[in-house]
Structure formats: C-alpha cells, structure tokens
Amino acid sequence: MDKNERLTMIVFDGDLDKAMASFIIATGAAAMGKQVTMFFTFWGLNVLRKDEPIQAKKKFMEKMFERMMPRGPKKLQLSNMNMAGMGPKVMKKMMKDHNVSTLDEMIDMAEELDIKMVACTMSMDVMGLKQEELRDGLEYAGVASYLAEADEANTNLFI
Amino acid sequence: MDKNERLTMIVFDGDLDKAMASFIIATGAAAMGKQVTMFFTFWGLNVLRKDEPIQAKKKFMEKMFERMMPRGPKKLQLSNMNMAGMGPKVMKKMMKDHNVSTLDEMIDMAEELDIKMVACTMSMDVMGLKQEELRDGLEYAGVASYLAEADEANTNLFI
C-alpha cells in the first residue's frame, strides 16, 4: 500500500484545543480516503473517558489520580487561557458561531469514518485507567503496534 | 519531486520557545534547499499577529479573547519558567550574548528564504482572529491543503 494512504498520530495531550486539532486532522485525512490510526497515550486517554463515573476496582492512589483528571471530551480544559473554565466556554461559543463541530461530534465522525482509535495499555497502567472507563469500540495495544503502523504511513504526528 | 526536498510543520503552540524551535528548524531546512511549509493553527497564530492593535470588526467575546492573547513575536511567553515575563527577558539576553537571532529576525529570514507561511482559516474562526490582524504575505488555507503538502514531504512535524 502507498504510504500516502495512511496517517498515524500519537495523542499525548488531553487539552481541549490539542484534542480538537487531533480530530480535525484525523477526520480531514479520513475524509480524503486515508486510513488513520490515532494512538492515545498518557493525558490523551482522558479524551476517551466516558462521561459518567465508573466504579472500577482500583487502588486508593489510582482512584485519587483518576478523580482529578477530566472525564471525557466535555470536561477538557484549554492548554492556554483556561481561566477556570471560562476559556473553554468562550472557545466553544466561537466554534458554534462559526459552525465548527464540537469535539464530541468530531469523535463520532471519527468512528463513522472508521478511524482506528487505540488506547495505549502501558499508559493506562501508569494513569490508573481501566478499560471499562473508556468509550466502547477502542483497540488496546502497546508501542510496538504503534511503530509497526508508523512504518506504513508517510505522515506520523506526535500531538 | 523527491520527498526529501520538502518539509512541513504545524505550529500549534504560541510560546516563544516553541516558536523559536519552529523557525530554527524551518530556516535551517530552507537554507539546505528544502521547500518548507509552516502551517499555523490555534495559539501558533499569535506568532503571526501584528504588533499594533488592529480595529477589526468582531463580536464582544472574540474581542475579549483576542485582547488576552499575545500580539506578535515580541509579546510571546515561555512554556516554562515564564516568571511573569522575566523568563523571556533572560532567554532573549542569553540569545543575544550567543549571537542567536531574535524571533523577529528569524521570521524575516523565513520570508526571505521563501518559506510558505499558512494561517489555518478554521483556527482563525475559533480564536476570533481576522486577516487584517495578521502579518502580510501569508497564505490562508484549511486542513486539506496541509494534508496534501504533508503527502509530498518526508518530514512532517507537529510543534
């Protein structure tokens, strides 16, 4: 397969703005016919969390850490000018005014476009997150799997 | 064209240090004869803002957001150790002592080297920035244009 038919990205950051940039690029590429793989690591896993609190069996410290991290797309903050939640509200309002999709809609679009979303299992361990806390339809893999996919693609971004 | 004759980068962050890293790589590549495209999105757009305040027609919230963002290369902060503006001053002094160009000079050099600087139109909407607020000589495009260029280049960075 031609390398231009594929694109991979590692989504490391869990900020609203970076998550949006990731999905804008990913869905844009998929719409152009590319096969896209998004590999979520570290804070990027928060983008995949379900909205509702999940009772997963975990240790005290894992629970504490998990509770302090944002639960899903609606709760993400901005990397800049977050201003205690005011920044994301302003940005969402401006997105709506200009007919830009919400992050939730972009994620749904990514699913419809068959974008492969992979959660990094080692990061899940480090962040204390369990499969049942993440949205359905994900794949689970490690760094070797990412590297094999990157070999097949011309454009490989770390976001 | 050989893919090694091209390089693209997405400049997402608007911090002084990351902007400097972007332009050091971009001008270095152009000096080696590569055709370079810099695609500015989100906070990266602040690097391209004119120094002087511009009276653009915009809504109240866009105006508020815009006023809080740094206006051009001279106003950018550091991603670390910003220390209320002291960090950038110290770094600029150390750059001067070691004959490293200022960011302003690097941007001028990028223009002279025919580096293509593209402002992401969707990000401009989301950040409430208008064309008249950005420096002259830019191109304006969306994600599809970026992806087409990335296909032609071996090295594609997200900064």
Place this chain on the structure above:
Amino acid sequence: MDKNERLTMIVFDGDLDKAMASFIIATGAAAMGKQVTMFFTFWGLNVLRKDEPIQAKKKFMEKMFERMMPRGPKKLQLSNMNMAGMGPKVMKKMMKDHNVSTLDEMIDMAEELDIKMVACTMSMDVMGLKQEELRDGLEYAGVASYLAEADEANTNLFI
C-alpha cells in the same frame, strides 16, 4: 538503507511524562532493530543533566536560569497535575506497581541499545548549559545534523 530502519525524535519538553513517552517509543523502536536518534533541545536538555550540581563557568543570569531548571531525570515535573511534586510521586508509584521501568532505567536501556542521544548546541547556549553539566556519552550537534538524519528516516517525531 530502508527508511523504516531509522527513527528520529526531537525531545523539546522536559516534563517527566513527555520524557517517558520519548524513551518508551525510542527504546521500543531500538528493540525492534531500528537505528534511533534522539535530538534534545530546549527544556529537553534537562533530561540529560547530571544529578549533582556542577561548577561550570558561567554568567550570573545563566547560573540563575540553570538553578531554577530541574537537574536530571529524578527532578522532572509533570506537564499536568504536578501538584507541587505529589503528581510525579503518585505516577512513579503506579509505574512501580505495574513494573514499568523508571526514567533512569529507560535512559540506561537507551544507551545499551545504542540509541544516539544528541544535545542541540544552540539550545545549550540559549539555556546556559555547558557540556560538563550533561551526562557522558552524548553527541553535540546543530539543526543541520538533525535534518540530515530526518531525511533518512520514515518516522520523525517532535515531542
């Protein structure tokens, strides 16, 4: 040489989590037989600093700046949820519980796997860091050297 036999990364950030992500990818790729080059710039140089304080000859401002930056892998902070040092402790505990190597161990592994670690000389000037403050076994080079290596590799990440 086939481009898939090589991988390069620029390590710009000096946060514990990003440093870990860098070394997980780099050692993973080297274990698969790839020739890996890590190019450390700006805050990423802090990952390479020796633990002990070094008396290098430098100007007052360089000294001040250097003292405020973390000295080596053990002192790095998190990019998120740092919580005055509590965050890194919690993350290190969770890594230990899941048998994930420490950053120090990963760096040693990188050396054993012959990963080429390069310190960016221009960044060293800008950050006021001297060779004797960085770990042994590094190479020293500039952006032209990085770009030449990136041309030979399929996957080139900016972290």
